[in-house]
Amino acid sequence: MDSKSREGGGAEPTRALRLTFSYSSKGIHLDEIRPLEGMPLPPTDPIQHGPEAGFWYELRDAENATLYRQVVDNPMRHEAEVYTEGAPIERLTKEDHADSFTLLAPGLEGVTAIALFSSPLDPATFGAAAKEIARFSLVDPEQTNLSEQKKR
Amino acid sequence: MSARDGTVIGTTILQDSGKKGFNLVIVSEGYKRAELPTFATDAKDFMDKFFMTPPFDSHQAWFNVYRVDVASTDSGAKDPAGGACGGSGANPATYFEASFCWNNLPRLLGCNSDLVRKVVNAQVPKWNGILVIVNTTTFGGSGGPVAVFSRAAGASEIGIHEFCHAAFGLADEYEYYGGCGTGETGHDNYTGAEPAEPNVTANINRNTLKWGSFVGRSIALPTTVNADCTKCDPQASPVAAGTVGAFTGAFYNHCGAYRPEFDCKMRTLSKPLCSVCQYRIEVKLKPYAPLGDFPQPKPNTGVG
Numbered sequence: 001m002d003s004k005s006r007e008g009g010g011a012e013p014t015r016a017l018r019l020t021f022s023y024s025s026k027g028i029h030l031d032e033i034r035p036l037e038g039m040p041l042p043p044t045d046p047i048q049h050g051p052e053a054g055f056w057y058e059l060r061d062a063e064n065a066t067l068y069r070q071v072v073d074n075p076m077r078h079e080a081e082v083y084t085e086g087a088p089i090e091r092l093t094k095e096d097h098a099d100s101f102t103l104l105a106p107g108l109e110g111v112t113a114i115a116l117f118s119s120p121l122d123p124a125t126f127g128a129a130a131k132e133i134a135r136f137s138l139v140d141p142e143q144t145n146l147s148e149q150k151k152r
Numbered sequence: 153m154s155a156r157d158g159t160v161i162g163t164t165i166l167q168d169s170g171k172k173g174f175n176l177v178i179v180s181e182g183y184k185r186a187e188l189p190t191f192a193t194d195a196k197d198f199m200d201k202f203f204m205t206p207p208f209d210s211h212q213a214w215f216n217v218y219r220v221d222v223a224s225t226d227s228g229a230k231d232p233a234g235g236a237c238g239g240s241g242a243n244p245a246t247y248f249e250a251s252f253c254w255n256n257l258p259r260l261l262g263c264n265s266d267l268v269r270k271v272v273n274a275q276v277p278k279w280n281g282i283l284v285i286v287n288t289t290t291f292g293g294s295g296g297p298v299a300v301f302s303r304a305a306g307a308s309e310i311g312i313h314e315f316c317h318a319a320f321g322l323a324d325e326y327e328y329y330g331g332c333g334t335g336e337t338g339h340d341n342y343t344g345a346e347p348a349e350p351n352v353t354a355n356i357n358r359n360t361l362k363w364g365s366f367v368g369r370s371i372a373l374p375t376t377v378n379a380d381c382t383k384c385d386p387q388a389s390p391v392a393a394g395t396v397g398a399f400t401g402a403f404y405n406h407c408g409a410y411r412p413e414f415d416c417k418m419r420t421l422s423k424p425l426c427s428v429c430q431y432r433i434e435v436k437l438k439p440y441a442p443l444g445d446f447p448q449p450k451p452n453t454g455v456g
Contacts, residue, residue, distance in 0.1 A: 051346070053346065054347055088331060124338060
């Protein structure tokens with residue numbers, strides 16, 4: 001993977017995008033892109049890395065170089081932490097696997113797409129290395145999931 | 153949608169650190185209009201608790217804090233009685249539909265997070281983190297993009313734990329899935345890829361450990377070994393609290409995954425955040441710092 005990262009740079013773009021996604025067993029959809037002027041965002045996580053488990057998103061340019069990467073808690077998990085007073089946290093599997101979530105992306109120059117990476121959502125295999133599960137154009141938001149288009 | 157079960161009253165700035173700050177939003181759920189002064193007190197109490205929690209205690213000036221008052225028709229949260237839920241049967245009409253047994257999971261307290269986000273998008277468009285306080289004294293909460301917790305004593309720790317997941321990408325550091333005493337299988341040895349999260353690892357090579365710069369030369373790696381990987385490790389910490397090493401048992405597995413300190417809020421709600429988690433938070437908060445108020449750089453390899 002090519003990289004033009006600003007690793008650890010903590011760049012402070014003056015524009016951010018709040019991206020709202022919905023997901024279900026049918027796939028992931030980018031529902032809304034909301035520009036936010038003057039909103040700083042966290043610095044990128046390391047762009048260069050080996051196989052990793054978890055969930056992150058990457059901002060890519062037209063040459064598919066990664067400009068920004070953010071590791072986040074998997075927003076599509078099939079399980080939830082359940083709390084009981086005075087007892088350790090426990091995890092239980094959810095029945096409903098459809099919901100929505102938002103991600104914040106810095107408005108970096110040259111960004112054309114966002115790619116989402118995730119380990120398998122089945123708790124039994126969650127430690128498998130994450131793979132790209134969806135990609136969306138930020139230039140032409142009318143385009144649907146680019147990863148699915150590629151497969152067709 | 154239950155927006156008909158109440159009214160969005162408006163937003164109050166509890167702390168204004170300027171345009172650059174990290175915007176934390178505290179939202180009411182299940183408070184009737186006449187109870188909103190109670191919510192104001194609850195939100196302030198949470199804020200005080202939050203800013204007594206390291207590392208947030210040192211960086212209060214990096215945050216803006218907003219309180220969004222939403223009045224509900226009724227008080228409290230739903231508590232379904234049927235099926236596995238076993239609740240009281242309470243069924244108040246509230247704006248965000250807060251309920252125990254959310255997703256049909258007994259004791260899970262959740263609410264309509266889509267609707268919460270819509271309200272906050274309108275009230276505080278540049279929000280970074282959202283916490284919802286539910287007006288019930290029964291202990292509970294949930295996570296995901298919006299942290300939810302009740303006003304029961306100690307439940308604010310759920311809010312902080314879940315906020316650390318959502319805002320800073322921190323992993324859970326406990327070593328089981330359903331519980332240590334459940335006899336669960338499939339959680340004996342972590343054999344997956346290196347976790348992307350900064351506070352758990354499968355790699356304890358001293359030269360490449362992601363939090364290696366935090367580990368003293370005299371600290372053994374691994375720092376603890378679980379003698380029976382079919383169970384949670386019952387041993388007490390062999391080192392002083394706050395010592396960073398690589399402690400066996402994390403990321404829902406008894407062995408094969410390691411955590412930085414013996415305990416941490418990402419493992420036990422009532423404990424402080426470990427120093428590796430604190431450092432991650434500081435790095436991620438850095439762009440929100442006022443000029444000249446930055447954390448001291450640490451030569452870490454992957455925590456930030």
